[in-house]
Amino acid sequence: MFNERTFIIFAAYLKMIAGMSRPFRSRKILNPPKMAGFKPFGMQLCKLDVVKLQFDEYESINLVNYQNLSQDAAAEQMGISRPTFTRVYNMALKKIAKAFIECLAIEIEGGKVEFENQWYKCKKCFKLIDGLENHTRCKNCNSFDNKELEVLNR
Secondary structure (H helix, E strand, O other), X not given: OOOHHHHHHHHHHHHHHHHOOOOOOOEEEOOOOOOOEEOOOOOOHHHXXXXXXXXXXXXXXXXXXXXXXXXXXXXXXXXXXXXXHHHHHHHHHHHHHHHXXXXXXXXEOOOXXXXXXXXXXXXXXOOEEEOHHHOOOOOOOXXXXXXXXXXXXX
């Protein structure tokens, strides 16, 4: 049935298919987090290890646990499949549990995400700004300039 040449061609075909995965889709995020992370109360940050929580993981926790959406609705809002959402959500829960149990700091950053709007954060008072047209003078900031803003959509 199979000769050696047929087997080699079939093996090469399987290897080629295995290397072809689906392209990674960006996850949609409505609002970035208001903070860069958390640290355990009573611990010095410089002595702590860090767990990195990506923006999409943060958003999954926000949608399911804070906004009380079902995982189906949350997946649809983020523009991903339900199984992908479940993987993202479970990874977020594991990271948060690890940080909580092991007294680790959490940093929220990164991931392949797509924000609905252009977001900025004031470098001085950390206020979130939805677009430059909505930038107003911060109450606690002395200066009023676009140079004080950090772009969050990268």
